Amino acid sequence: MEDSATSTPKTSTPVKKKKRGRVVSILFIILLIVGALLWGGFQLFGRLNYVYEYDARVGGTLIIVSSRVSGWVTKRAVEQGSEIKKGQLLVQIDSRESTLKVQHYDVKLQGVKAKIDRLAAERAMVERQINSRHDTLESEFQAAEAATQALKAQRKLAMADFERSQSLLERKIIARQTYDKDNMELQRLEGEVAEALAKQKAARAKLEEVEADRERLTVLDQQLSILKSQKNEYLVLKEQQHLDLRDRTILSIIDGVVDETFVEKGEYVNPGQRLILIHDPLDIWVDANIKETQIRRVKRGQTVLISVDAYPDKEFKGTVKAVGNTTTGKFALLPNPNPSGNFTKITQRIPVRIAVEQQKTMLRPGMLVEVKIIVDPIALSSFFRSK
Template identity: 45%
Template sequence: MDQRVNRPERQSDDPEINLRTAPDKETQAASEAVSPPGRARPRRLRLRLYGAILAALIVIGAGGWWLWQQFTHVFVTDARVAADIVAISSRVPGWVTAVDVIAGDAVHKGDVLVRIDERESHLRAQELDAQLAGVARRREEIEARIVLTDHQTQSRITARQAAVRAAEAALAAAKAQRNLAKTENARAEKLAPGGAITRAYLDQTRAALETARQQVLSAQAGLESARAAVAEAEAARGELAVLQRQLAELGPEEQRLRAQRERAALDLEDRTILMPFDGVVDQTFIDEGEYVTPGQRLLMIHDPDHVRVEANIKETDIRFFRPGKTVTITVDALPGRRFEGTVTRVGQAATSEFALLPNPNPSGNFTKITQRLPVRIAVQQDDGELKPGMMVEVEATTGD
């Protein structure tokens, strides 16, 4: 028989403490009356056992899940977001007069990025415009001289040709007169010995014949002079050919000046550097007032809508990354987000082949190291959150 000794509990001097402890004692007494004190400890032990079993099941499940993932998936941590970053350079030298953008700006195609001093280019373009205008004036002058010379020489030739025809007619008339005088003289010479004509008439026929002969010579000289005048007029027309050659020489000169003018216009245009496409400015390397040289890098830009993932895959896992394979991408900067990507290109050479210091292993000592091949993965941009250089992880299944 359990003998219990009821000892009086020590009462506190504070009445409030006695009031607070009184209900607790009554509750404890009720619980002791309902549950025997021997059954409380086994119940706690069972709860601890159940907790240990549940924890073990959780650990086993997590480990099983991890093992299943390792056997059925390939995880790649050496991957980054990439984009085609374009370096904008200057084609002309000069002082920078304005830099209209800074790193991080979103710029539309055709917006001004950088301005370079263009005063000298303006002066050169004006000089070439003046030379082209001078060539045009010279062409007009030569063309006018050609028209004038053509009219003058043509009218002169026509007049000389008419003079030739008149000289030919005069020569024909002189010859006919000479023939008539010759016939008259021959008749007089036959009749003079018989006394049929007088001596004076004979002398007249002889004088008329001589005069006719001189007129023929004069007519021949006039004809030759007229023909010489025609030749002179035709020779003067040769000046047209000289003027035509001068006009032809203006063509190459004008073409040369136009090429220089286009080059000057191109130089002037290159002094205002425009955005080639819609994108963002990644970094600027110059400030207003600096002097730049041809080929100097001014700033770097890229199109945020065209990004990709570039990963270096172990050669033992490259068989799981065929073109067209769908993979899962997680970004370190965006926890909880998962992106879907598609393998678009697999490199044809390991990254070690492009090392600055290749290792030909001439000594014969060899340590086998797993090589990596570059893989490009297409991924859809999400409101510009994927930025070049971000670290990502790629997950691919080992099945087809």
């Protein structure tokens, strides 16, 4: 009896353990199903409300600073990683020869300016002399013309007296002496008129000679024009040399950082040679390549959540700025004409640019990022049809 009483509890213990294990298994399965449903619901919600893309990276305007002139590098004022300000010196190229050429053109300009001043003074003097002679001869001509007119009037009166005396002499009213006197007066006035006309003609000839002297002013004007053209040529050459001189002092055109340097002090550079690579850390964006099956849901102005591999605990916000009009495959260097006839359909990608605000220069061009574009939710039927 004691043996049977003690055997009953021993058989009931395995049964309880078996039931307990079955309950744990059922609860575990239920938890797995609930977890799978939650995960599936979360994934479905994300697919309906977001467009994900992992093929994305930070972009920026990388400026290659090149040389416009040739020469020896006498100074490189920055190093890789240096922060720079707009107008700060980057590279200095030997400028001694350019400085001497500028001084050479300064001397040339001074010589031409002296010639111009001398010719201008000579022209002014010649013009004053010509104007003075012209005024004098003009007065003499006018005086000769007035004297001629007066003598012509006297001759006309003497002619009338002579004709009257001749008529009276024929009628023997006057004496021969009176006729001869009037005749002599007329002859005298004829001579004076002729002399006055000669003086008037001489005065006119001198005036014409003075006017001919004005051709000398024309010659001087031409010489001045040639010198002024030469001066302008030297000014252009000097300005060109000034430009060459300024190009030898290479300054930064932006506030930014130095990404890479390509020259060292003492190297000889040629026009167009790369010297330094810089960029503005505030002028950045994100370029994402979105699948063509999802591009219809992407619109300008949509909010974008950005996660960066370098900062896994930091989330950035951006805005869709532009949606490309051509797939990335069209920009490939080697086109794929598919001459064999075998075709494998590959989903194409379309570039999308996302504006993002910089935060403490954390984002740098080339960094890999993941983007999540918040889009308008789509219906389940459309979602499964797209899949």
